[in-house]
Amino acid sequence: MKSILSRYMAKNRFTSALYYFIFDFQYHREQQATLAGKNTYQANEGVFEKSSALLRRNTHRLEKGLIMVPRKPIFAESYIFETVQCFSHCLQQGSINSPELKWAQDVLAKYFASVEHTSIIKQANIIFENLPLVDDKTLLQSVPYPHSERVTSNIDSQSLHQLFKQRRSTRWFEDKPVDIQKIKQAVEMAAQAPSACNRQPFQFYTFTDAKRASKIAAIPMGTKGFAENIQALLVVVGDLSAYPKERDRHVIYIDGGLVAMQLMLAFESLGLSTCPINWPDIELYEKQMDKALSLEKHQRPIMLMAVGYGKKEGGIPFSQKKDADQLIKEID
Numbered sequence: 001m002k003s004i005l006s007r008y009m010a011k012n013r014f015t016s017a018l019y020y021f022i023f024d025f026q027y028h029r030e031q032q033a034t035l036a037g038k039n040t041y042q043a044n045e046g047v048f049e050k051s052s053a054l055l056r057r058n059t060h061r062l063e064k065g066l067i068m069v070p071r072k073p074i075f076a077e078s079y080i081f082e083t084v085q086c087f088s089h090c091l092q093q094g095s096i097n098s099p100e101l102k103w104a105q106d107v108l109a110k111y112f113a114s115v116e117h118t119s120i121i122k123q124a125n126i127i128f129e130n131l132p133l134v135d136d137k138t139l140l141q142s143v144p145y146p147h148s149e150r151v152t153s154n155i156d157s158q159s160l161h162q163l164f165k166q167r168r169s170t171r172w173f174e175d176k177p178v179d180i181q182k183i184k185q186a187v188e189m190a191a192q193a194p195s196a197c198n199r200q201p202f203q204f205y206t207f208t209d210a211k212r213a214s215k216i217a218a219i220p221m222g223t224k225g226f227a228e229n230i231q232a233l234l235v236v237v238g239d240l241s242a243y244p245k246e247r248d249r250h251v252i253y254i255d256g257g258l259v260a261m262q263l264m265l266a267f268e269s270l271g272l273s274t275c276p277i278n279w280p281d282i283e284l285y286e287k288q289m290d291k292a293l294s295l296e297k298h299q300r301p302i303m304l305m306a307v308g309y310g311k312k313e314g315g316i317p318f319s320q321k322k323d324a325d326q327l328i329k330e331i332d
């Protein structure tokens with residue numbers, strides 16, 4: 001009956017919405033989380049956990065304007081006031097971390113030194129110039145730089161390919177604790193991942209106590225049979241309060257997925273193995289996880305990651321990979 005109904009109701013958007021309103025509540029949690037995120041963004045101006053999503057986004061936009069070729073003599077007029085005000089609030093609040101403030105300050109200074117001063121830009125500059133400076137001598141200048149000056153690595157593609165092959169989902173771990181310092185090191189490395197407008201809307205809820213790690217890992221369905229021997233666990237949690245608009249509700253999953261991939265490779269390079277674990281959007285599990293991590297409505301688990309020292313004799317599925325011909329669809 002439900003399948004006939006779903007076929008009929010999928011014919012247009014209105015009946016599809018009706019279907020999910022009356023017969024199936026699967027999307028309700030996502031809708032509530034999106035709305036809660038939007039409200040929290042408005043209430044906190046995107047400030048969450050020592051970071052301002054608005055400041056990060058606007059600073060990023062200014063940097064893009066500064067590197068544009070040809071660079072426009074006037075740009076960002078529509079949001080420069082908002083950016084300076086946001087920077088000023090962040091300075092006053094004292095809750096935002098210094099590297100983020102320094103980045104915004106340096107980019108704003110560069111912006112004002114580079115553009116023509118229309119009346120809006122002039123007013124914004126006056127406010128900016130009267131703000132106190134971020135006083136942290138340990139921080140480097142954080143402004144755009146040429147491609148030739150970027151950090152380069154000496155890893156060749158063969159070594160990188162080997163690392164990709166070395167990383168395999170590992171489900172059997174030695175009974176050996178994972179030091180939080182190693183996790184921090186891997187996270188520092190992974191944090192270099194790209195993210196939409198550089199907002200990095202995620203956190204890693206971390207368990208290094210094997211008992212607790214196993215207990216949390218047992219919440220979703222995909223760990224049956226091996227949850228008990230997980231030594232450390234990270235829950236990647238996305239923050240929907242980084243966005244004022246619904247259109248960006250999927251970004252936490254994209255950014256969270258990209259950083260998780262870097263994190264798995266970082267762990268691998270530090271001698272640790274990992275297993276990504278699916279987070280199914282199921283009411284009961286969501287409630288359990290929300291309670292275990294004390295999550296707010298606008299925070300959503302994205303995935304879990306088991307971490308540990310792989311047992312030498314522990315089995316690894318072959319996991320055949322598709323080849324480039326299957327994966328590339330060439331369009332002329």
Ligand SMILES: Cc1cc2nc3c(=O)[nH]c(=O)nc-3n(C[C@H](O)[C@H](O)[C@H](O)COP(=O)(O)O)c2cc1C
Pocket residue numbers: 167168169170171221222223275276277278279303319
């Ligand atoms: C998003 C995601 C969710 C996954 N969930 C689980 C899971 O719940 N349980 C599990 O044993 N493996 C899980 N895996 C691991 C996959 O089974 C594994 O990546 C795939 O079979 C390919 O093997 P490889 O990682 O060794 O290359 C997951 C992987 C990803 C990327």
